[in-house]
Amino acid sequence: MKIRDSGMPDQGMWEGFFSPTQILKTLEFNSGVHDAVEFGCGYGTFTVSxxxxxxxxxxxxxxxxxxxxxxxxxxxxxxxxxxxxxxxxFMENGTGLKAESVDYAMLFNILHLENPVDLLREANRVLKIGGKVGIIHWNYDPVTPRGPSMDIRPKPEDCVRWAEEAGFVKPKRFDLKPYHYGIVMVKKGE
Ligand SMILES: C[S@@+](CC[C@H](N)C(=O)[O-])C[C@H]1O[C@@H](n2cnc3c(N)ncnc32)[C@H](O)[C@@H]1O
Incomplete structure (x- = not known):
């Protein structure tokens, strides 16, 4: 089932909100990444970069x-x-990817869903030990030009708590000006 409040504005407007390459670099998407997975690619705004x-x-x-x-x-x-x-x-059926098969999981503008820990658990399952999850979301601020309604919009500390519950450690937070925050966490070893 489609997650709540995940409709998109037109592509030109959406893509005006982001500098994808810059954001990816900030979120440690670097030369150590061989394979990656993106949950909810939308227009491909981040996918192609x-x-x-x-x-x-x-x-x-x-x-x-x-x-x-x-x-x-x-x-x-x-x-x-x-x-x-x-x-x-992927909420109903997961990704179908093999366990411990990718180096990076992208969860961009999606963690306002009903059951964030389930999604983070699937990301954790497919990541290799030491692999990273990158999260971005709209600032918890009602004046952002888009973003989920405030009653379901996650705060950075919510995302970190959910990710810890799903088996991620070592949170790092980033201010992705003007409208977003970013978080990178690592899949814990056995
Ligand atoms: C707000 S958009 C974010 C798109 C992209 N991550 C970005 O930041 O540009 C959320 C996307 O998740 C997709 N989505 C929602 N529920 C989903 C589900 N259950 N399984 C797969 N995709 C889903 C929507 O269709 C939408 O394209």
Missing amino acids: AAKMLSGKLFAFDIEPDMVEATKKAAVYRHITNIEAVVRD
Whole structure:
């Protein structure tokens, strides 16, 4: 089932809110990342930049066929061939990826869902030990130009608490001006 309040404005407006490469670099998406997974790729705003930065494959999932189509189009337009964009309800069915198979999980503008710990557990399952989860979300501030309603909008400390519950450690927080915050955490070893 589609997560609550996850509709998107038009692509031009949405993409005006972000500097994807800069955000990814800040969130430690670096040369150590071989394969990665993105939960809810939307228009592919971050997908194409991330795919260019990694040496392996980017698995990008979205429940909306139109979003997956937009992501595929963006990849073709930028001559990027290492994105596997798939229509899938990851809340209902998980990602289907093998356990401990990727180095980085992208949870961007999605943790306002009903059961964030379940999603973070799936991210944790597919990450290698020592792999990282990158989270971004709208600032907890009603004047941001978009973002989920305040009653469901997570604060950074909520995201960290949920991620700890799902098996992540060593939180680092970042101010992604003007409207977002970022968090990077590491999958705990056995
Ligand atoms: C707010 S958008 C964020 C898109 C992208 N992460 C970004 O920041 O540009 C959330 C996306 O999650 C997708 N989504 C919502 N529920 C989902 C589910 N259960 N399974 C897969 N994708 C889902 C929506 O279709 C939407 O494209």
